[in-house]
Amino acid sequence: MIKVIKPDTDNATKKAVKALMTEIHRDDSKDRNKDRNKDRNKDRNYVNMQVNPCKMCMPMGGALALKGVKNAMTIIHGSQGCSTYIRRHMAAHYNEPIDIASSSLSEEGTVYGGSKNLKIGIRNLVNMYQPEVVGVLTTCLAETIGDDIERIVREVRDTGEFEGIDIIPIPTPGYGGSQTEGYFDTIKALMAYFVKKPIQVQKETEETKTPFINIVLSDATCEDVREIKRMVELFGVKALFIPDISDALDAPFTNHYNKLSEEGISREELAKVIYAKATIELGDLVAPNHSPALFLEEEYGVKAYRLPLPIGINNTDCLVKALAEVLDKDIPKALEVERGRLMDGMIDAHKHSATGDIAVFGDMNLVMGIAGLVLENGMQLKLAATGSMSKRFKEQLESKLDQYQQKAEILQDTDYETIREVIQLKGVNLMMGPSDGKFIWEKDHVDFIRVGFPVHDHVGAQRKNIMGYKGSLIFLDEITNHLLDQKHKGYRERMYQTYYPKKESHKPIQTDEAAR
Amino acid sequence: MSESKKLVDKVLDIYPAKVMKNRKSHMVIKDASVKQEIAANTRAIPGIITNRGCAYAGCKGVVIGPIVDMVHIVHGPVGCSYYAWGTRRNKGKAREGGQNFLEYAFTTDMQESDIVFGGEKKLKAAIDEAVELFHPKAISISATCPVGLIGDDIHAIARDKSKEHGLKILAFSCEGYKGVSQSAGHHIANNKLMTDVIGTIDTPAKEFSINLLGEYNIGGDEWEIARVLTKIGYNIISTMTGNGAIDEIANAHKADLNVIQCHRSINYVAEMVETKYGLPWIKVNFIGVEGFSKALRDMAKYFDDPALTARTEAVIAEETASIEEEMATYKALLDGKTAVLFVGGSRAHHYQGLLREIGIETIVAGYEFGHRDDYEGRDVIPYIKVDADSRNIEEIHVEKDEKKYSLRIPASRAEQLKNEIPWASYDGLLSEMKDGTLVIDDLNHIETEQIIKILKPEFFGSGIKDKYMVQKMGVYAKQMHSYDYSGPYAGYQGAVNFSRDVAAGILTPAWKYITAPWYKEPLLSGKVEGVEQVC
Helix, strand or coil: CCCCCCCCCCHHHHHHHHHHHHHHHCCCHHHHHHHHHCCCCCCCCCCCCEECECCCEHHHHHHHHHCCECCEEEEEECCHHHHHHHHHHHHHHHCCCCCEEECCCCHHHHHHCCHHHHHHHHHHHHHHHCCCEEEEEECHHHHHCCCCHHHHHHHHHHCCCCCCCEEEEECCCCCCCEHHHHHHHHHHHHHHHHHCCHHHHCCCCHHHHCCEEEEEECCCCHHHHHHHHHHHHHCCCEEEECCCCCCCCCCCCCCCCCCCCCCCECHHHHHCHHHCCEEEEECCCCCHHHCHHHHHHHHHCCEEEEECCCCCHHHHHHHHHHHHHHHCCCCCHHHHHHHHHHHHHHHHHHHHHCCCEEEEECCHHHHHHHHHHHHHCCCEEEEEECCCCCHHHHHHHHHHHHHCCCCCEEECCCEHHHHHHHHHHHCCCEEEECHHHHHHHHHHCCCEEECCCCCCCCCCHHHCCCCHHHHHHHHHHHHHHHHHHHHHCCHHHHHHHHHCCCHHHCCCCCCHHHHC | CHHHHHHHHHHHHHCCHHHHHHHHCCEEECCCCCCCCCCCCCCCCCCCCECCCCHHHHHHHHHHCCECCEEEEEECCHHHHHHCCCCCCECCCCCCCCCCCCCCCEECCCCHHHHHHCCHHHHHHHHHHHHHHHCCCEEEEEECHHHHHHCCCHHHHHHHHHHHHCCEEEEECCCCCCCCCHHHHHHHHHHHHHHHHCCCCCCCCCCCEEEEEEECCECCHHHHHHHHHHHHCCEEEEEEECCECHHHHHCHHHCCEEEECCHHHHHHHHHHHHHHHCCCEEECCCCCHHHHHHHHHHHHHHHCCHHHHHHHHHHHHHHHHHHHHHHHHHHHHHCCEEEEEECCCCHHHHHHHHHHHCCEEEEEEECCCCCHHHHHCHHHHHHCCCCHHHHCCCCCCCCCCCCCCCCCCCHHHHHHHHHHCCECCCCCHHHHCCCCCEEECCCEHHHHHHHHHHHCCCEEEECHHHHHHHHHCCCEEEECCCHHHCCCCCHHHHHHHHHHHHHHHHHCHHHHHCCCHHHCCCCCCEEECCEEECC
């Protein structure tokens, strides 16, 4: 039985109550000050070695982008392992068939050039699958042996065997950047290819007259894409998502299995991106030379908007304002209602969510977006980390932190070994990021919300909605409930430990963390 | 027979002529009355969606990676290390006072400048960092594709750094493009274990000492096997390499018997150890109740000790009695169902017995990276044509170690035993298959689709890459490389776990709701007390 405590009984109890309240509200301003003074001065503990990497390679991003293109197949020019590993990781996350071919480069191909393998590979792939689009991604191997895939693909096209099939060479060397750059480069390559196709010069068809916008969205789940699509449609305008993974990687069960995905953006749609009113690129951290929106603006005069991912109220406001400006329309009532609901939820949740000491890691754009939601909800951002190399990530986050008068550790080009250390150091009580954080969760018992890519040890990651007003609220509720559960868990025991034993045997208050 | 034939014809019909000829040689409809031959371990056809991986996956991912107390540095751009991070769910425990790095992925994360100017400096510094900060027992360096091409001499670095730091550093030139599949990587890893590890520590072994070879402790398999073996009285000197420890493997030659689970990935070590140290090997199958009991009895026969044999029988009796009822329940649920197995270089064979025990017959089976001997049995080895791809993988030759060699069993007794137990022999997967069933090597995406369409099995045991296409077609698919986060499946308790998972997968009520009710019956099914009832 729990003994009822009256706050005014005696001094010791008063002290204990205060200590408990302090603990519950996690008012660790002193710690925060300490953190402020501590300057780690480096992004990674080990200079020459990544210990548990927080990034993947370029072909992974390329493969993901191509999955959002209708009737497309991908062939990776390199060892079989590249294709196999990428299929394995994407299948585990999306729980969908991920069928990617390989040019199966062997030692012979490596020595004498991989052209023969790639040509045979493309021919077999086309013959067996009859795709409309073939994306040819390179790897470290293909790039290191110096295979000129532009030339190889041109030679394949020149045979005349593949009329009507668009074969697109896309350089994605594994050492050239992370999956994020691979993703954006592939989108850029797709646009660059299709807008130049001679047949597309026929301007101003009925369809192109209807106003539409391009949306390039990174790090989004299938549900996020559907949600942003819905938001744009509320303005009465169509959006072209490049790529559109929404149904391709979260396909309903239909009883008919199609080897070729009929979902995703079609090549006809890709060809008309230059007629869009503007391109809104969500996820603005890749360097300008990787940006598809800037490419379209510079080459074809399509206005480019580069915005953060629409996670949280501020970032979603940004998107909504941009849409209203581009389309010259009023903000739809429905969106106002959704914003109001999010606002209401934020206010209601704050007394709980404010106890969050948060670490976010993973893809840089996603981390930036989630950090925004964390800050605007009055949680303490303790760590924001990405494995990609990005000075912009650091700069943007720093200015955001200043805006909220917070200090947090910001790491780019980092690894999970370093992330784990900072999490321990900063007393984080909730982390968010891809499944790789599970090792920290298992070892240090830090509460963990899986978000981003890859999530392979939970189901439903492809359907998680964290973007837009609606998604942000779902996500905020999830975060708040995690923090609430931390309070609820061990609450009785904590109270008992604090108040029930005899005065002289007062023990320090057991927090969940200490109890572990 | 006709179904298998129909399938083969249909599949081959899809292919262009050249591909057709190639793929045809990888398919065999079992006919026990003739000697059958299958093409295997040849190059996958570019552009065909094969499930095969690369040499790096076989070396670091399969054989070397599970050794718990080593820091496994992957030298190359970041992807390969990331993708092989803990993905086979090999389990491992730190030894007393030792370390366990299974949950780590280490990489030099080579950048473009490293590719241009060479990555040796970075690798050396990475080794220094690893030693300084993790103090591992040993280090491995696995090369990924670009490393061999840019000429980084990982072997020289391993030698120098090994001297400098006074610990074992093993370098593996397992660039992904070598060989035709993971199999090349197994061989590369085996060679190094033989030349640099086994035989470097000489701690005398107790009686009934064995090594478990080709057991990778996926989902805790090795722990269940070891539980029973220890109960009988065996001493497991080392496991290669699931839950393996480097010093234990170094001492492996002191055991009296090698038992081989996965023939494909470790038979090179088994053979070389026998030549060099006189330690023989037998092929076992720890999967399935009958399989496990047979393995235990074969081992007892080898040691030929009355007390050990008695304990073996007692443990078999006790263990099988404890699971009998539950296994019977699953059999009643699953009897008469059919399975397709496409996995690894041994599992497509090993699981057939266990499936049969719960009433499931395997109608198609194949390996991803098996060789002809894994299908046809080791007798075929002298007749296998060695092609250029295999020739490029170093074949090392070992000699008898005069100081350490000893015959465990008198030659005459050995000769006799060879007729009784699978002494240095393996009959292969074909021997297990029933007449009329189909064996396909290096199954691909297109063929998988046809198998499901035409044969409509109830169970498809493979990996995550084909799991979702199979399930989209309405057939339960089970991951058998990493067991969908379950396990162990080996041994007696494992058999129960496996059967439970299979029953749950095949019998899930979800399959019944695939077709919406309005396609099956009229919308209104009747009236109850004047209220229209729709459900």
